[in-house]
Amino acid sequence: MPADTLSQLFADFNRLRVLIIGDVMVDAYVWGRATRLSPEAPVPVVHVARTENRLGGAANVALNVQALGATPLLCAVIGTDAGGGQLLELLQQRGLPAAGLVRSAHRPTTVKQRILAQGQQLLRIDSEVETDLNAAETAQLLGAYDELLAQAHVVVFEDYDKGVLREDIIATCIARARERGIPTVVDPKKKNFLAYRGCTLFKPNLKELREGLKLEFGDPATDRPGFEAGVARLREELRPETVLVTLSEHGVFAQQADQKTYLPAHLRTISDVSGAGDTVISIAALCVALRQPAPFLAALANLGGGLVCEQVGVVPIEKQRLLEEAQEAGL
Numbered sequence: 001m002p003a004d005t006l007s008q009l010f011a012d013f014n015r016l017r018v019l020i021i022g023d024v025m026v027d028a029y030v031w032g033r034a035t036r037l038s039p040e041a042p043v044p045v046v047h048v049a050r051t052e053n054r055l056g057g058a059a060n061v062a063l064n065v066q067a068l069g070a071t072p073l074l075c076a077v078i079g080t081d082a083g084g085g086q087l088l089e090l091l092q093q094r095g096l097p098a099a100g101l102v103r104s105a106h107r108p109t110t111v112k113q114r115i116l117a118q119g120q121q122l123l124r125i126d127s128e129v130e131t132d133l134n135a136a137e138t139a140q141l142l143g144a145y146d147e148l149l150a151q152a153h154v155v156v157f158e159d160y161d162k163g164v165l166r167e168d169i170i171a172t173c174i175a176r177a178r179e180r181g182i183p184t185v186v187d188p189k190k191k192n193f194l195a196y197r198g199c200t201l202f203k204p205n206l207k208e209l210r211e212g213l214k215l216e217f218g219d220p221a222t223d224r225p226g227f228e229a230g231v232a233r234l235r236e237e238l239r240p241e242t243v244l245v246t247l248s249e250h251g252v253f254a255q256q257a258d259q260k261t262y263l264p265a266h267l268r269t270i271s272d273v274s275g276a277g278d279t280v281i282s283i284a285a286l287c288v289a290l291r292q293p294a295p296f297l298a299a300l301a302n303l304g305g306g307l308v309c310e311q312v313g314v315v316p317i318e319k320q321r322l323l324e325e326a327q328e329a330g331l
Contacts, residue, residue: 307321
């Protein structure tokens with residue numbers, strides 16, 4: 001793509017509104033020093049130096065969408081608990097809208113707290129439930145979804161198997177988007193893997209593809225026939241327009257109709273792979289909204305996923321740097 005056309009595409013991101021529905025969470029961090037064991041049990045005593053709360057799950061996808069210049073519209077269910085209050089506060093600090101969030105007294109907000117000392121994670125404490133939404137929560141969620149859908153250019157399903165996305169909710173949301181001609185992009189997990197029939201783009205990683213299909217095959221470098229048979233099975237089940245599979249250190253694979261694209265990973269100093277999938281789905285969603293072909297979409301998403309892996313922790317993509325690297329790479 002010519003440099004001026006690429007610059008225009010990135011400028012076009014700014015006019016898009018992206019509806020993100022799924023599981024939001026708070027990623028909480030406690031940093032400290034561990035210099036001795038507890039006299040009460042054989043565990044380290046951590047002296048807290050600092051704490052931090054960050055947006056996680058679907059809310060981190062919203063951060064990436066915002067960082068790319070588009071407007072995220074977040075739709076999810078959170079608790080009326082302290083975690084829910086923290087999440088709303090974090091959204092406000094980041095200038096992210098919360099109109100599509102439903103608060104429920106019947107389920108806690110998902111909070112994942114990590115205890116770290118001397119650069120090592122010692123413990124993670126998850127406060128969450130994975131039960132499906134009740135009838136009242138479902139009605140409120142779908143009501144919020146319908147209001148936001150009227151404004152959206154693309155819908156992202158961000159599924160972490162925490163109960164917000166259920167098979168019938170997924171089918172309803174995809175059908176309502178299709179009625180309006182709005183494309184749907186999916187970042188799946190195991191539980192609802194085969195529930196996204198008729199979506200526009202489906203983006204599993206290699207592990208999710210194996211688990212979701214209950215098939216065993218190697219990565220494309222060692223078992224291309226097995227891998228492509230798995231993708232063919234997925235396309236037969238879900239009928240998506242595009243399949244985008246992230247392959248970790250092996251790059252990405254995309255298929256649209258009969259066109260298959262393999263792209264190697266970019267050689268980088270990998271600091272942390274956390275959040276790379278959120279960046280990939282965000283870039284893919286914007287490209288789908290602007291009707292970009294699968295090979296270009298895959299190349300830009302692959303580039304963006306690699307960039308965030310150079311950063312420690314879950315951080316959103318830097319738009320200007322992505323544009324510059326895309327121009328250098330001749331995308």
